[in-house]
Amino acid sequence: MAADVLDATFAALADPTRRAILARLMEGEATVTELAAPFAMSQPGISKHLRVLERAGLISRGRDAQRRPRRLEAGPLKDAMDWLANYRSYWEESYQRLDDLLGELDSGGPNAVGQESP
Amino acid sequence: MAADVLDATFAALADPTRRAILARLMEGEATVTELAAPFAMSQPGISKHLRVLERAGLISRGRDAQRRPRRLEAGPLKDAMDWLANYRSYWEESYQRLDDLLGELDSGGPNAVGQESP
DNA sequence: CGGTTTTATAACTAGATGGTTTTGTACCGT
DNA sequence: ACGGTACAAAACCATCTAGTTATAAAACCG
Numbered sequence: 001m002a003a004d005v006l007d008a009t010f011a012a013l014a015d016p017t018r019r020a021i022l023a024r025l026m027e028g029e030a031t032v033t034e035l036a037a038p039f040a041m042s043q044p045g046i047s048k049h050l051r052v053l054e055r056a057g058l059i060s061r062g063r064d065a066q067r068r069p070r071r072l073e074a075g076p077l078k079d080a081m082d083w084l085a086n087y088r089s090y091w092e093e094s095y096q097r098l099d100d101l102l103g104e105l106d107s108g109g110p111n112a113v114g115q116e117s118p
Numbered sequence: 119m120a121a122d123v124l125d126a127t128f129a130a131l132a133d134p135t136r137r138a139i140l141a142r143l144m145e146g147e148a149t150v151t152e153l154a155a156p157f158a159m160s161q162p163g164i165s166k167h168l169r170v171l172e173r174a175g176l177i178s179r180g181r182d183a184q185r186r187p188r189r190l191e192a193g194p195l196k197d198a199m200d201w202l203a204n205y206r207s208y209w210e211e212s213y214q215r216l217d218d219l220l221g222e223l224d225s226g227g228p229n230a231v232g233q234e235s236p
Numbered sequence: 237c238g239g240t241t242t243t244a245t246a247a248c249t250a251g252a253t254g255g256t257t258t259t260g261t262a263c264c265g266t
Numbered sequence: 267a268c269g270g271t272a273c274a275a276a277a278c279c280a281t282c283t284a285g286t287t288a289t290a291a292a293a294c295c296g
Contacts, residue, residue, distance in 0.1 A: 014132055015125070019201070026208070077209060087140070087190075088199070090190055091193055
């Protein structure tokens with residue numbers, strides 16, 4: 001799982017405006033002006049956010065006359081979620097038991113749970 | 119779900135060094151020097167990354183003599199994953215059908231899938 | 237006490253980010 | 267052909283980020 005894909009995805013998600021844009025796109029395609037409407041921000045400001053989302057592969061651009069409707073592309077979100085899923089046991093009920101278990105296995109040091117290839 | 123929590127969490131995850139540190143901490147507590155070892159980076163550099171992770175609530179600091187072992191705190195990761203889970207249907211097989219369905223329900227506008235409260 | 241280990245802090249730099257205003261470009265409608 | 271709408275691109279600015287080196291502080295070891 002390429003590191004820079006996760007880099008770009010998480011970085012794109014680290015901004016509330018961009019997350020709100022993605023949320024809006026769950027309802028379907030939307031033009032730039034539609035996407036800009038809810039925000040107290042200039043249109044070029046929104047376009048910059050859209051460029052970030054696009055470079056992360058989270059949205060794609062269509063065309064309809066002058067309009068360039070954006071569409072949600074959720075693929076990278078799956079990659080992000082897959083990465084996070086490695087940590088699921090650490091926030092679940094069974095956390096303490098599993099943590100202790102790993103602590104005891106520590107001497108052997110097998111990569112038991114899952115890791116990012118560095 | 120507070121926006122700045124997600125901001126800090128996703129921002130912290132957007133760096134491969136920090137993700138690798140979290141992966142390392144899955145195996146259990148580790149001191150700063152242990153965490154720094156795998157990287158071609160100065161110790162203060164690693165300490166800065168640790169500060170970012172700590173401010174995002176992703177790690178905590180213990181104490182053992184001079185050492186300040188870090189421990190994984192996975193809580194915020196669950197919040198991040200919960201947010202991502204809203205998009206699950208958009209990368210799954212049934213995506214197209216579900217997307218069309220939402221498009222048709224659009225007029226009524228019930229918050230069917232889930233959204234960030236802005 | 238004196239030296240070593242471990243970590244933190246400060247000061248600095250280069251480059252990225254998030255926003256602005258201004259301007260340009262493409263397409264529509266009349 | 268002309269004016270308006272939709273978007274993009276450029277230039278600029280302030281702030282944040284990721285790294286560095288150098289230094290200080292705290293606790294151990296002998």
